[in-house]
Amino acid sequence: MKYNILQRLLQAAAVLLGVALLIFVMLRIVPGNPIATMMGEHADAATIERMTAELGLDQPIPAQFCRYIADAFRGDFGTSYSLGKPVSQLMKAAFGNTLKLAVLAALFAWILGIGCGIIAAVRKNGVFDHLFMGVSLLGVSMPVFMVAMILQYVFAYHLHWLPISGTDSIKGFILPAVALGWNSAGSVSRLVRSTLLDILQEAYIDTARAKGRRQWGVLGIHALRNALLPVVTMMALQISSLLSGAVITETIFSINGIGRLAVQAISGRDIPLLQGTALFSTAVVILGNFLADCLYSVLDPRIRKEA
Amino acid sequence: MGQNMLEVRHLCASFFTQKGEVKAVNDVSFEVPRGRIVGIVGESGCGKSMTVRSVMRLLKYPGKIVSGEVMLDGRDLMRLSGREMAAVRGAEVSMIFQDPMTSLNPVMKAGKQVSEAVRIHQHVSSEEAKRRTLEIFEAVGIPEPARRYDSYPHQLSGGLRQRVMIAMAMICRPKLLIADEPTTALDVTVEAQILRIMKNLCGTGTSVLIISHNLGVIAQICDYVYVMYAGRIVEQADTFTLFEHPMHPYTCGLLNAVASLRLGREKLDTIPGVVPNLLHLPEGCSFSLRCEKCSGICASKMPDLMKTGEGHMVRCHLSGKGGES
Amino acid sequence: MNRTFSKITLAAVMACMAAGSAFPAVAAEAEDGVFRTAVLYDISTMDVAKTTDNYLVPMNIFDRLFETRVVDGSAEVVNSLCTEYSVSEDGLTYDFTLKDGIVFSNGSALTASDVKYTFERLLIAASENTDIPLEVVGGEALMKKEAEELAGFSVTDDTHFSITLSAPNAGFLAELSAPAMSIVDAETMAEADGFGSEPSDTIGSGPYVVTEWVANDHFTLEYNDKYWGEEPSVKKVIVYVVPDASTQNLMFQNGELDMIDLQNLDSAIVESSYKTTWPDQIITNPKVGLTYLTFNENNEYLKDERVRKAVGMALDVDMMIESIYSGNALREHGIIPTGIWAHNDEMEGIAYDPDGARALLAEAGYSEGEVAFELSMDSAADSNTQLLYQIISQLLDAVGIKAGIRSYDHSAWLDLRISGEMDSFVARWGMDYNDPANIMYTFFGSPENTKQRSLNYPDTETMARVSAARAIVDDAEREAEYQALEQKLIGEDVVWVPLFEELHLYCIGDRVESFTPHWAGFSDFYASDVVLK
Helix, strand or coil, rough: HHHHHHHHHHHHHHHHHHHHHHHHHHHHCCCCCCCHHHCCCCCCCHHHHHHHHCCCCCCCCHHHHHHHHHHCCCCCCCCCCCCCEEHHHHHHHHHHHHHHHHHEEECCCCEHHHHHHHHHHHHHCCCCHHHHHHHHHHHHHHHHHHHHHHHHHHHHHCCCCCCCCCCCHHHHHHHHHHHHHHHHHHHHHHHHHHHHHHHHCHHHHHHHHCCCCHHHHHHHHHHHHHHHHHHHHHHHHHHHHHHHCCCCHHHCCCEEECCHHHHHHHHHCCHHHHHHHHHHHHHHHHHHHHHHHHHHHHCCCCHHHCC | CCEEEEEEEEEEEEEEECCCCEEEEEEEEEEEECCCEEEECCCCCHHHHHHHHHHCCCCCEEEEEEEEEECCCCCHHHHHHHHHHHHHHHCCCCEEEECCCCCCCCCCCCCHHHCCCHHHHHCCHHHHHHHHHHHHHHHHCCCCCHHHHCCCHHHHHHHHHHHHHHHHCCCCCEEEEEEECCCCCCCCHHHHHHHHHHHHHHCCCCCCEEEECCHHHHHHCCCCEEEEEEEEEEEEEEEEHHCCCCCCHHHHHHHHHHHHHCCCCCCCCCCCCCCCHHHHHHHCCCCCCCCCCCCHHHCCCCCCCCCCCCCEEECCCCCCCCCCC | HHHHHHHHHHHHHHHHHHHHHCCCCCCCCCCCCCCEECCCCCCCCCHHHCCCCCCHHHHHHCCEEEEEECCEEEEEEEECECCCCCCCCCCCCCEECCCCCCCCCCCCCEEEEHHHHEEEEEEEECCCCCCCCEEECHHHHHHHHCCCCCEEEEEECCCCEEEEEECCCCCCCHHHHCHHCCCCCCCCCHHHHCCCCCHHHHHCCEEEEEEEECCCCCEEEEECCCCCCCCCCCCEEEEEEECHHHHHHHHHHHHCCCCEHHHHHHHHHHHHHHHHCCCCHHHEEEECCEEEEEECCCCCCCCCCCHHHHHHCCCHHHHHHHHHCCEEEECCCCCCCCCCCCCCCCCCCCCCCCCHHHHHHHHHCCCCCCCCEEEEEEECCHHHHHHHHHHHHHHHHCCCCCCEEEEEEEHHHHHHHHCCCCCCCCEEEEEECCCCCCHHHHHHCCHHHHCCCCCCCCCHHHHHHHHHCCCCCCCCHHHHHHHHHHHHHHHHCCEEEEEEEEEEEECCCCCCCECCCCCCCCCCCCCCCCCCC
């Protein structure tokens, strides 16, 4: 296991370095001068040239890359062109918000999704099953901006229960988390339902009943843990994507998160910020998959390696 | 207190499908005397599994018990609430299933699954439950019980898993053990061991109801046998009588098939035709379509179970007219 | 079992409702003296050396020597930090006197050497605003690091200094009122390296100080109690970064904003909702600047002025204004837009005449569909501009000119334009200061300038005149020359098709008594001009 973790970490480092190189080179070979973009309509050619030299973008790409990696090891990812602040500082602030949003959204999605999935499976073809599956279909198919705007209109604008936008307090995260989690809740509940229905046909469920477990005991102790195996994989993918930022939700609710930062970086050709956010997302996905694997082996003894 | 541990009277259970009601268990009555081993034999699909699952009230959707009484030690299980029935399962009646590979929860330690049965029904500490689990592991012949306790099912062989299942079923010392094809998935040597264990258990006061399509298994351990065909009991007798003097053409067919297999004849004696579709049973005797001795009355009237000897009953118009071949 | 489920569900619903009612209604009430507004994008810096458009913070926390303010309906240059000035006969040397006793918000005095430092910094530091200080004698040398200081800037004492220009420029004072010429504190700058990004390091002498800037979230300005001028009605300005327009709309309707920039919203919402609900609270100001369609004279068809004129005749600009901008734009016929002092009201434009356009093309010897060029579109352009491209392409098609639209990523678009190889594009130039040179010189002042805009105007003689016009000291004479040049460039050479000047609409909330937009219709505003009820 230890060896395994070490191997995984080395792999992760290699992937990160590869991604860094790829982004780095790609950003420098695509057409369009980032400095001209950054300086806007009113800048003249001489100024653009001067700024390009100032930022070291006229140096050969290998030299630039080495400097970037060396700086990155010291935690310095450069200064954003479009926001004028150190990338590390911007990402830290944005990640704080994204983390809160992602955790709340995931909690909402998973509690609701797993709960509804279980009820729908246990009461298959019942009222709740049809209701939940109908709603979850809506959850899966309704675009997030629509959910967000409806929530915003009903709960913030109309009922005044929660703020329209902003992150002054944790309350500001509730609507965005629901909007963001809505989709995931839909897919989680459908997956939980279908897996649970399969599991409930398994012989060991009969065994559990035969030894005197009542319905909730059978579910909670025997069915659920088995049913969660595929769900965990889905959840790991979801949390990775949630942590990589949710542009639409962040935009509608004016949350300064990783997603908006990344889009801002792309549209403004903000090289340092773009590199930073891309590396970050890569790291999050790697970490998410790693955690899913760990969790998987905790949940499923069959794939645990013999010590 | 009567002499029977289990008495099933006029049990009817059906699948309610979109095409209509499928009467999988049709007016079945049988009993398991105290301390005895009773077998139900029949081809797959004859309703024997459904019958014993009805006793446990563990039918799978869309199966449902329609009517009948299931008296366990004088108490009608059909009248119990869900909660009361759950308290009976595992404590008074327990059941082991056909495939030990899939009957154990893959993500739970074997020992835990057994001790769980104790803890559901009796207020004992986890240490006590574990102690008793190790004890019963020993009793069912699981080597190195302490190590096996912490094993996961996938780390155990088929035979060991079935022993774990038996341990689980027996740990609360139930009045009745139901075994649904307990050895079908196991190889022959393991089968013999498992049957021996079950026979021993019977000696400790538990009655056993075993179902099988394998007449060999039945012959080895049963005191009394019921033969089922298309949802009905077609013949019942003590084991010796059944094997020596089978009356029903179906029973005879089954025995011939086994005999031809054992004697290594070139051509296997089989029963012609297939099990009829339960949705479209013939008007008369269910077996009439496959019966070599079928006569006029067979096709028009369902025969009743008729007593042909001491403890021997047969559902055949021809009974007493030389069913023996 | 069924009952258990129902109970659980019921409990869950009740819990949600209880939780809901436990939230107090979110208060839209604002403290006294607070003015709240929203922007779509965060600012990138508070330092004018590093931006050419993020002026909201600099306009409010710094002072300039002069300001351009709307006086009696027209934009005029008025004194600010400077109380008196005089110009030499030759128009080259300016003597300035600073107000006495002015201090920065950190208490240090604002002196003539701070002004000098401001000029020099724009040349030394990696700066985007070098044009104005470059006009001073020695500017070029300082920027190329051939000199230690700005030779043409001499400090007499704390409140007196003079500036010598290398060429006369009648628009110099207007230039000094541009946000880029915000006066910074030499001493603070020497110590703090967070100038422009850290609020505590960004020190000015203006009516406000910036107290907080949370990137992509909000920034806050508060009244500077050391400010030399009158105390403004607004004591605190909170600017939220709200990237979604419909969220801004909800916030304004909910009373969470005291002013909304209607330019951010869909024009349908403005027409249907704002113009009916708050007709008296809408404030309109021209966005001083010009939207134009360019011609690259290196293009084989576009080099023919008859083709250029035919393009102009093919465009029904009034229809564009009506259909895209709901009438919120002024038709323009020249180069110098309405609101700039040399603007020519009499300028005769090219009238919409599709038949005439066809005739003109035929006369030039082109058959139907022969003339073809690319309309290059910046994919980041706003939706109205994108619509504009569509309409132009269709109108040109109607007279037999094939002008297909091609969309470029913003950076690629800029690159292509600067390389001088773009056939034609539509863009808007916003005026930085109230002087015609700001647009005339930028586009037509030199071969290099016309190439950068992909115009490639070949007439070097006219370009020399445009450059020289900056030096004419006499205002009337200068105005006449600019109008003559405009006549030559548009009337004769048809260097571009002038389209219109947009109007900028703002809507103020119930707490606001009056709001005065920036003279040029910027989204940025002087908070000290806002009066709360």
